[in-house]
Amino acid sequence: MPLQEPLHVVFLAGEDGRYGEPLWDYLRMNRGIHVEVRHTAHLPANLDDYKVLLLLDPASLPAAEQERVTAYVRRGGGCLGLVCSSTEPLPPLFGAQVGPPGPHTELFLSFTDPNHPISRRLPSTLYLHDRFQPLEPNADGQPILNTAWRFQEVPLALLRDEGKGRVCCTTLQAYNEPFVQQFIYRAVRHLAGLEEPAPLGVAVLGYSKAVGYLHGLAVQEVPGLELRVACDLNPERLEQAQRDFPGVRVCETAQELGGYPDVDLVIIATPPNNHADLAIQFLRREKHVMCEKPMCLTQEEAEAMIQTADEYGRVLSCYQNRRWDVDYLAVRQALREGLIGEPFYLETFVGDYSHPCKYWHSHCPISGGTLYDWGAHYVDWILNLFPGPTASITGTFHKRVWHDVTNADQVRIQIRFADGREAEFLHSDVAALRKPKWYVLGTEGAIVGQWNEITLREPDPVTYMREVQMPVTETVPLLTLRRRHSSGGMTTQQLPLPRPRQHSYYLNLADHLLTGEPLAVSAHSAARVVAVLETATRSARRGGVAEVLHV
Numbered sequence: 001m002p003l004q005e006p007l008h009v010v011f012l013a014g015e016d017g018r019y020g021e022p023l024w025d026y027l028r029m030n031r032g033i034h035v036e037v038r039h040t041a042h043l044p045a046n047l048d049d050y051k052v053l054l055l056l057d058p059a060s061l062p063a064a065e066q067e068r069v070t071a072y073v074r075r076g077g078g079c080l081g082l083v084c085s086s087t088e089p090l091p092p093l094f095g096a097q098v099g100p101p102g103p104h105t106e107l108f109l110s111f112t113d114p115n116h117p118i119s120r121r122l123p124s125t126l127y128l129h130d131r132f133q134p135l136e137p138n139a140d141g142q143p144i145l146n147t148a149w150r151f152q153e154v155p156l157a158l159l160r161d162e163g164k165g166r167v168c169c170t171t172l173q174a175y176n177e178p179f180v181q182q183f184i185y186r187a188v189r190h191l192a193g194l195e196e197p198a199p200l201g202v203a204v205l206g207y208s209k210a211v212g213y214l215h216g217l218a219v220q221e222v223p224g225l226e227l228r229v230a231c232d233l234n235p236e237r238l239e240q241a242q243r244d245f246p247g248v249r250v251c252e253t254a255q256e257l258g259g260y261p262d263v264d265l266v267i268i269a270t271p272p273n274n275h276a277d278l279a280i281q282f283l284r285r286e287k288h289v290m291c292e293k294p295m296c297l298t299q300e301e302a303e304a305m306i307q308t309a310d311e312y313g314r315v316l317s318c319y320q321n322r323r324w325d326v327d328y329l330a331v332r333q334a335l336r337e338g339l340i341g342e343p344f345y346l347e348t349f350v351g352d353y354s355h356p357c358k359y360w361h362s363h364c365p366i367s368g369g370t371l372y373d374w375g376a377h378y379v380d381w382i383l384n385l386f387p388g389p390t391a392s393i394t395g396t397f398h399k400r401v402w403h404d405v406t407n408a409d410q411v412r413i414q415i416r417f418a419d420g421r422e423a424e425f426l427h428s429d430v431a432a433l434r435k436p437k438w439y440v441l442g443t444e445g446a447i448v449g450q451w452n453e454i455t456l457r458e459p460d461p462v463t464y465m466r467e468v469q470m471p472v473t474e475t476v477p478l479l480t481l482r483r484r485h486s487s488g489g490m491t492t493q494q495l496p497l498p499r500p501r502q503h504s505y506y507l508n509l510a511d512h513l514l515t516g517e518p519l520a521v522s523a524h525s526a527a528r529v530v531a532v533l534e535t536a537t538r539s540a541r542r543g544g545v546a547e548v549l550h551v
Contacts, residue, residue, distance in 0.1 A: 007033045007192055010047075011054040012061075015039055019084060020056050023175040023184060030185055031516035043068065051192040052078040058169075059088035066091045074163030078191025080184065081169040083133065094169040095141040095160040102132035107147045109156070117196055118144060118186040120223050121507050126499075128179060133171040145170070145183070157183070159190075166191045182517065189515060196224065196514050200288075201262040203229035205254060205278065206270035207241045211292065215267050216245055218503045224510045225265075231257045254278055258285040265513070267319075268292060271366045276301035279316065283308045288315040288513060294376040295526040297368045298534050302527035309523060315513060318526035322377045323384065324504035326497045327449055327477050331438060332385060334447060334495055339481055341444030344421045346382060349435040350374045350473060351410075351428035355402060362405040370407045371395065371533050371540075374427050374473075380529045382415060382423045385440075389418045389550050395536030396544045401430050413536040418550070437477045445483025447495065452477050 009027070013020045027035045038044070043065055047053065053069060055061065058081040061069070070093045073079050081094050090097055107128050114124040135155040137143060143155035157170035168187045172180050202219045204212045207230045219227045229249045230241035238250040251257050257266065258281065265288040268278050276296040279289045289309070295318040296302050309316035322328065335343050356362040361373060383390075393415055397408040410428040417423075426435065438449030452475040460466040479495035501507075511517040531551045539547045 005032075007052070007189070007194065008050045009033060009035045009052045009054060009188060010044060010050045011035055011037045011056070012041075012043060013037055013039055013056050014041065014060065020082070020175060023082075023181060026181040026518075027185060027188070029518045031512070031518075033185075033188075033516070041065070047072040047077065048075070050077070052080060052188050054080050054082065054188070056082050057084050057086050057088075058094065059083075059086050059090050061091065066093070069093060070162070073165035073167055076164035078165055078188070078193070079167045080187055080191060081167070082173075082184075083135075083169065083171045084173055090169065093162060094158075094167055096135045096137040096155075096158055096169055098171060099134035099136055102134075104129065104131050107132060107149075107156075109145060109147055110153075111145055112143050115223075116144060118183065118190050120186075120196065121511060122179065122182060122186070123501065126179060128172075128174060128177060130172060130174040130177075130180075133173075135169065135171055144168075145172075157187075166193075182511075185517065186515070199224050199226045200264040200510070200513060201226055201228040201260075202265045202267065203227075203231060203257055203260065203263045204241075204267045204269055205231045205257060206268065206292075207232040207237045208269070209240060209244075211269050212237070212241065213244050215269055216241070216248075218506045219267075220245065222503055222506045222510050224514045225506065229257060229260055229263055254281060258282055258287070264288060265290065265509075271360050272297055272368050272372060273366045276305055279305050280308045283312050283314050283316065286312055286314060290317045290319060290509065291526075292319050293380075293526075294318070294368065294372050294530055294533060295523070296530055297372065299527065299531045302523075302530045306523045306527060315509075315519065316523040317509060317519060317521050318523070318529075319505060320377065320380045320521045320526060320529075321505040323380065323520065324501070326500050327438070327479060328381050329498045330479055330495045331440065331447060331449070333498070334481060335385060335440070335442075338444075340440065340442030340446055340483055343386070343440055343442040345441040346385060346421075346423040347426070347435070347439040348378045348381065348424070349426045349428075349431075349437055350378065351426070351431045352434060352472075353430055353432045356405045356407055356429055358405075362407045364406040367407065368533070369537055370397075370409075370411045370427055370429075371413065371536055375411070375413065375425060375533055375536075376529055378425045378427075379413065379415075379532050380525075382425065383525070383528055383532070386415075386417055386421050386423055388421075390415055390532065391418045391548070391550065392416045392546045393532055393535040393539055393549045394544060394546045395538070395540035397540040398430070408540075411536075411540065413532065415532065416546075434472075438479065445481060447479060447481050449477040449479045451475075 110125045111119040141158045143158045145157035146153045174180050216227050219225045231251050266282045268291045275291045360366040396412045398410040409430045413425045415423045440447040451472045454470045456468045458466045482492045485491045508520045512519040528551045535547045535549045
C-alpha cells in the first residue's frame with residue numbers, strides 16, 4: 001500500500017560522490033522516499049529531521065561527526081554505511097571492521113535469513129560481479145548477506161542495534177546492479193523501522209485452467225500476496241478453482257467481487273473488449289487492478305483507465321510478463337552494452353502455417369484482432385528496446401486462407417521512430433517457413449534469433465515411443481551476434497542468456513504495492529502499446545496508409 005509519510009533520508013556522498021549516483025537515482029525512483037544528497041564531509045545540523053543516514057565511506061567522517069551519528073542512532077535513528085574499498089577502521093558504531101579489498105570477481109551471494117524483511121522476494125542466492133571485501137563482525141554484529149569465499153562463509157553486510165536505533169554496513173559496491181539497489185533500499189526501510197503491510201488479498205476475475213490457474217499459482221507462490229477469491233460466470237470453472245486452490249472463495253459477478261473488503265488487487269483475465277469497463281469499475285471500488293495483455297483496445301479506453309487510477313490513488317498495471325523472457329533480456333543487455341554499436345533496425349516474427357483456434361482469441365470484435373494477440377508482447381519489446389517517441393505507424397492485413405474466423409491470417413506493423421530508427425512486427429498463421437524471431441541491425445554488428453524446435457520423446461507401452469512437439473513460442477531461440485573485427489574480418493558469438501526467475505512480474509508488483517519500489521510495467525507503458533496496436537489497425541483498414549503517431 002502507498003506509504004503515508006515520506007521517508008526522509010540524507011545521503012552523505014562526499015565531495016566526489018559520483019560513484020554513488022546510480023544508487024541515489026534509484027532510491028529517488030521509489031515511492032514515498034525523499035533523498036537529500038550532500039557532497040560534503042559534514043552532515044546537516046539537525047539529524048533528527050531524517051529517518052536514515054546513508055554514509056559513503058563512513059570511516060572518512062571526522063571524529064566529531066562520528067560522535068553525532070552515534071548519538072543520533074542511540075536516540076532511535078537509522079544509519080547505513082557503504083564501504084567503497086576503504087581500509088580505514090570503521091567507527092565502533094558499525095560493530096565490524098573491514099578486511100583488505102580483494103579482486104573484482106563473480107561472487108556467490110546468499111542471505112542468512114531468506115525470510116528477513118530485507119530479503120523478502122529477493123533471490124535467496126545469486127551470482128554478482130563485484131569487488132570482494134570482507135566484513136569482520138564483532139560479537140553483536142548480525143551477518144545478513146554472505147559470500148562463499150575459499151570454503152568459508154564471509155559476511156558482506158551486517159545489522160546491529162545501538163540504543164533505540166539500528167545500523168547496517170555493507171561492502172557491496174556494484175551500485176548500478178538492480179539487486180544491490182533493491183538490497184540497499186530494503187535496508188533503508190528496515191533501519192527506518194518500516195514494516196511491510198499485511199499480505200494483500202488477490203482475486204482472479206475470469207478463471208480458466210489455462211490462464212486463471214497460472215495467475216492463481218503465481219499469487220500463491222509470491223510472499224505478500226494471497227489468493228482469496230475466484231470470479232467467473234461459469235459454475236464449472238468456479239468448481240475447478242476450488243479444486244485447484246482449496247479454501248478460495250468464489251463468486252459469479254464483478255459487482256459481488258467488488259464488495260469483498262479483503263480483496264486489495266483484482267486480476268482481470270477476461271477477454272480484452274471488457275478490460276476497460278471492468279478495470280474502471282474496480283478502481284472506483286478502490287481496488288488495485290492488473291489486466292491481462294493487452295490492457296485494453298483503444299487509446300481512449302487507456303486514458304480513462306489511467307485517469308481513474310490516478311483519481312482514486314490505485315495502482316493499474318498490465319501483465320506484460322514476457323519482459324522477463326530470457327531471449328528478450330539477452331538482446332536488451334547486448335544493446336545496452338553496445339555490442340552491435342547503435343541499433344537502428346529491428347524485425348520480429350511469430351507464427352507458422354496452422355489453423356487459428358476456435359475461441360474468442362480468433363474473433364476480432366472480442367480480441368481486437370490478430371495484432372492484439374502476440375502483438376501486445378512484441379510491440380512492448382520493441383518500444384522498450386527502441387526508447388524514444390514514435391513518428392508513424394503502418395499496418396497491413398491479409399485474409400486469404402482461414403475464412404471461418406474473423407481475425408486476419410497475417411498482420412504486419414511497421415514503426416518509424418522520431419530519431420529515424422525502424423522496427424517491424426509480423427504475425428502470420430500462413431507462414432509455411434518461419435522467419436527468425438529476432439533480427440537486429442546496428443552500426444557495428446547484428447543479432448539474429450532463430451526459432452528452436454524441440455521434440456520431447458516419452459515411452460509408450462503400445463507404440464514404444466511418443467513424440468510431443470513443444471510450442472516454439474515457449475522455447476528459447478538461438479541468439480547469434482555477428483560484428484566486424486578491427487582486423488577487417490567478422491566475428492560470431494552466441495549471446496549468453498540470463499538466469500530465469502519464476503513469477504518475476506508478480507514479484508515486482510508485490511514489491512511496488514508493499515514497499516513502494518518502482519513498478520516495471522506502468523499503465524502508461526502499457527497504454528503506449530495499445531496506441532501502436534490501435535493505430536496499426538486503423539492503418540491496415542485504410543489499405544496500409546502510414547498514420548502519424550507520437551507516443
